[in-house]
Amino acid sequence: MVQKRWIRGAVLSGVLVLPILTAGCGLFSQETSKSIDPPQVEVKEGVDGAETGQVVLPGGDTQMTVYLEDRNGYLAPISLQTTLGTNEVAAQKALEMMVENGAYASQLPEDFRAVIPQGTQIKSYKYDKEQKLATVEFSEPFASYNPQDERTIVEAITWTLTAMTGIEGVEIWYEGAKLPEMPQDGFPLDDKLTRAVGINIEAAEGVNYAQSTPVTLYFSAQTLSDEQYYVPVTRLVARSSSPTQAALEQLISGPLNKKELTSVILPDVQVKNIVQDGDVVTVDLEDEGYQGGQKLPAEMLQALVLSVTENSNATTVQIKVNGESDVVDTANNSYSEPVGRPHHVNAIKS
Secondary structure, three states, X not given: OOOOOOOHHHHHOOOOOOOOOOOOOOOEOHHHOOOOOOOOOOOOOOOOOOOOOOEEOOOOEEEEEEEEEEOOOXXXXXXXXXXXXXXXXXXXXXXXXXXXXXXXXXXXOOOEXXXXXXXXXXXEEEEEOOOOEEEXXXXXXXXXXXHHHHHHHXXXXXXXXXXXXXXXXXXXXXXXXEOOEOOOOOOEOOOOEOHHHOOOOEEOOOOOHHHEEEEEEEEEEEOOOOOEEEEEEEEEEEOOOOHHHHHHHHHHHOOOOOXXXXXXXXXXXXXXXXXXXXXXXXXXXXXXXXXOOOEEOHHHHHHHHHHHHHOOOOOEEEEEEOOEOOXXXXXXXXXXXXXXXXXXXXXXXX
């Protein structure tokens, strides 16, 4: 049985509060062959908006990522284009866009909903560059939500803010004081929130929570209008000394919820070797059906890069297939050299 929502007792016992440890073409599922936006350029230091995790586009528009809930109850990163006004802070505006039926509701794509309770205002936002900590204070309506939505709200806030360059931790305040726990179901907030809280938590039957390793995987989903998008899922697996290896094996095995999520790699692919050297992880996949020079689907390669960088401290990934590195995707992007994690994905039409 798949468990989509985490058990409070497991959270309190420490599981997923600790940081995640670091350590044709047969490769791609034909079910996900529809086009997804090609990889975006990674944000580098020195580029406009790099410090706040935003990309300033021509005409004064800003591209940012917010985490919204899809029609199946999964949180997904959604890339939105908006205008950042004078004295507006990107992180604070992102949170304002995540308020249910808020001022920016018309800018959100169909099939997705904002999860911060209706009427909530962001009373203050502070960023401590030295601690890489974002502190946000919410107004009184923030406490008005269904208890079953509590973890979703925590995950959405945490993953939205930590998607911005320079932010690694989040503190939640409420009406002038730091919250020790969430108001409805008591999700613990004693320590700063990081991506170690996981997202869209799931565990297959038989996994021992106390003896498990969390790995975050990127699968594919589809809107009612047939637009493809990525969904991150944190899955508990048997404890592993190599979360990156475990993550790729789970990525290949596919989603537990095969009704709503689709794998991007067929199960006959094998992970031949994974080597990390500094900030670079080299992944060598083995597939008998692959022929040199074939273009691999951009969706598969992007999901692989997202999954590898999510489960390691690497910033770039070198992809090899059958030992060869001259890999090109269907969007004519070359993977012959290590590539960085895309900063924005899922540009769903609103």
